Amino acid sequence: MYRLNVKKKKSIMNDRIPQLAGELATEISKELKSDIRKLGKKTFNLGGVHPEANKFAHSAEVVTFPLPDQAVVYMTQHLGAPATPIVQKGDKVKVGQLIGEAQTFMCANIHSPISGTVNRIDMIADISGYKKPAIVIDREGDEWDESIDTTPDIIREIKLNKEEIIARMKDRGIVGLGGACFPTHIKYMLKPEQKCEYLIVNAAECEPYISTDNRVILERTEQCLIGIEIALIASGAEKAIIGIEDNKPRAIAALVEMCKKFTNIEVQPLKIKYPQGAEKQLIKAITGRSVPNGALPISVGCIVNNITTMYVLYQAVQKNKPIIQAYTTVSGKSLPKEQCKIFRLRIGTPIRDVLNAVGIPEDTGKIISGGPMMGKAIANLDAYIAKGMGSLLFMNEKESKRGEVHPCLRCGKCVAGCPMGLQPYLLHAYSNLKRYEDCEKSGIMNCIECGSCSYICPANRPLVDFIRVGKAKTGAMIRARNAK
């Protein structure tokens, strides 16, 4: 019964896209259009919601942001332990020089985004307001490390073998730029019994507003695909499939056109549905395989990587360039449409500079880092850009206020909307009552925190908020039990 409702909503959703379809009609040839039609559209089967797409920055070109006078580079820009600073106060550094070294397994290297002198190593508040270790660098000119190839030529030929590519990923500090910043080299370090069949490239970009992947594909199509070829060598997979939602028709066309030059890369358009870009949902949509509870994608022979990660992988392998830039969509309802832009920023640029460049409109109620569904409201605007900060969204006053919370109606919309087949209303209640054993039995650890339940709840209940607390506590309980 609830499924029916979801389907109805979908048809409303499709009505919102014609402007983009019109854009497609003028630019893309008939043959290419029929090629794309032949590919069909897939999606995942369980749950999902349809937030308003609002891709305001879809056709804005990437703008290079001016270099900051002082950069603050956090040592925790990835999932896992902080990197260890290997420079000292007063040291001269060049662009791309290693300044933070990964000394544990779950860690990534950090490189200097600007050239200059190390001012100090200090604890500096990040966007949440909590202080994190960081290196402060005063800029002097823009001198790059000699080992980095700064020419704009596209290098097609891949000289490195599998082990060398993985070592390069680790050395250049490559992390997943989809949002979670998971160190990429760990994904490719497979055990002997594991085999990767498909490399799934995530270009779904299902979060509203964000257009970073779309623009990277359009402006750097060939580099992205060479990056995928490199990842294919590293993973040992035979085929790579790019999953992309069909609200990016020009990007799909560009990829399909360019894929003709590459033998083992395919494009798979996807129907619009949130959270299509979540790892497990994307695998389900593209291959039809279900990742078991608590397992990683490799258990069904897949590795999932974001397309922007593929672009930085190309830069790392072919040009020896580490991640020193972030591609950030600046968009939102309170911002005038012409101000919705995508910036190529050096890491460590003050967020204030970006805000001053676009100007904070009066109506802004909240600024979010990441998408509106999963992102985090910025509590401290005096923080600095980090790896994987894919967007800065300006929400207007009306949007940023939570509605009044009403008692649960038992309507079951959250159950129908949950892409993991969980019962969010129940998990919320268990978490609230601190019944973590019951949380575990009800599968709280499978929650991907996508926020579909909170989005769809007609009573405005803070479902995902409580589930997150419950998940953290349940996880701690399970770890304590396993340690015994």
Added chain:
Amino acid sequence: MATTTILYAALTIGLIGMIAAIILFFVSKVFHVEEDPRIDEVQACLPGANCGGCGFAGCRAMAEAMVKTMDLNVAYCPGGDYDKIGEILGIKAEAREPQVCVVRCNGTCENAPAKVNYDSAVTCAFANSLYAGESSCPFACLGCGDCVDACQFDAIHINPETHLPEVNEDLCVGCKACARACPRGVLEIRNKGKNNRRVFVACNNKEKGAVARKNCKAACIGCGKCAKACPFEAITVTDNLAYIDFTKCKACRKCVAECPTGAIHAVNFPEKKAPVAAEAPAETTTPAENA
């Protein structure tokens, strides 16, 4: 006809009852659990609120643990009749000071003005995982009231004006349930002190003085003046934060007069000790020199 029906029914039910009684008798013999009768006696000496403040699941679990280990100090229950428990177990109970909860934060809306507005699930645990707090002090009270929910004695409430919890000293039993619930360790259980008079540092901030002061006017800046002023060596300064050891403190209030930010609170003292307050400004002419 009617009498035979009643007779048969009564006989059948009686027979079933007897068979069941015999089975139950043997089962109770075979599966008999030997339980220390002292557990029940000890449990009767505990308050029976099952508040969980001691860290056990309830009063019975704590009584079991006491009897099993023959130790009165497995956990502390402020409502327990320790003299009687000691008698039952044959151990002498030590004297304990009555304790009370204190709030080690004075980040009121005035002292620590809010820089951001929080609009999400109202629990401290969740707010703590999201951000540093409305005043940007990462050690301050978040004011969402996890301690209020944890208290089984209705002794702690959030003051709507200051957004800080306030403890009702008459109702607080010092069970530590609130201190356990607080994600930032703002609440501390201290000895009540003589005549309920006690002196404590109402700040939990371990940042450097200048940083702490930026977010909150009433923050401890770790200047160490109080430690120098204390004649009983009760005050130590670690990580830019002063701490008054309640076992050594004699409540002389010399430190209160010394503190340049007013972070040291003295409660339940009579008001008319004007000379002490008058001396204070003269001694602290340059309050910011150590900031």
